[in-house]
Amino acid sequence: MTRVHDMGGRYGDGRVVPEPEDQVFHEDWHKRALAVTLAAGAHGAWNIDVSRHARERLAPMDYARFSYYEKWMAALADLLVETGLVTADEMAGANPTMSPRAATTLTAEAVPAVLAKGGPATRASDMAPAFAPGDVVLTRHLAENTLVDGGHTRLPRYAAGARGCILRYHGTHVLPDSSAHGLGDAAEPLYAVVFPASELWAHPENPADEVVLDLWQSYLVAG
Structure with missing residues (x-):
């Protein structure tokens, strides 16, 4: 189930219009x-x-x-x-x-x-990285928090069930799905994963474009 904030690729919202770099605040x-x-x-x-x-x-x-x-x-x-x-x-x-x-x-x-x-989110963890740069992975089929029903997750719905490639390993970081609900850091390996636009959307305007998402290990399986 998608929620109102999870709007990537949704129809009817119009084009994204970049603003001048020096326009930080409108009011x-x-x-x-x-x-x-x-x-x-x-x-x-x-x-x-x-x-x-x-x-x-x-x-x-x-x-x-x-x-x-x-x-x-x-x-x-x-x-x-x-x-x-x-x-x-x-x-x-x-x-x-x-x-x-x-x-x-x-x-x-x-x-x-x-x-x-700042607020560094890196943490020590006993969980070993399961993937390395170049590995092909699939994201979880459902973009949902598996710890809390209806809870926070950083896996966007438009990327659920998509095939991508590990671009970079970031180390172990606090898992937002746990941290957002007071359940502890639950640190996991975090990866930059690159997806072709054609994998995420049925009719991308620019099929050769790529989208890079930072995704936690529990969001991924070998592809």
């Missing part, structure tokens, strides 16, 4: 939305996979009509309430109180160092 409030999201994330109450899943599980009608940063802000509001950083009443503007995490607030002076540090 001034977009800058603030990015800043608030980064500052809230610095409290450590969630990780990147949890935040992605929060955006994916917005109501379909909202997801379809919201702009990019409106999706960010709607998901952030959900996360703030769900993690207890803000109450629903406070979100509505009533009786604001000092958050118990106020001491971990990200200050403007600390932003460059925090962004430079």
Whole structure:
């Protein structure tokens, strides 16, 4: 089953129109939305996979009509309430109180160092890589989270059941399917897998194009 956010190759959405490289934000409030999201994330109450899943599980009608940063802000509001950083009443503007995490607030002076540090997802793991560059693989037939019904996964539906070739081995990384649901890192080998456009879509505009996806080992079988 496809969900509203999993829209690769879907008909009816029109062409992708590249924007000027120097046009980072369309509106001034977009800058603030990015800043608030980064500052809230610095409290450590969630990780990147949890935040992605929060955006994916917005109501379909909202997801379809919201702009990019409106999706960010709607998901952030959900996360703030769900993690207890803000109450629903406070979100509505009533009786604001000092958050118990106020001491971990990200200050403007600390932003460059925090962004430079990033959030590496590499982890040690006993799981050996099953594939090497040049190996032919098939993706799982169903693009679903096998740990949590309806849960987060980084295997897009348009690539489910497709045949590709291992381009690069990235080492072992946190498995989003587990991490997004508080089930631990469950680190697995991660690969860059290259697919011809003709393998992913029935009528690609440019059949010779290739798509490279980063995919975890549990998404793949030998092809």
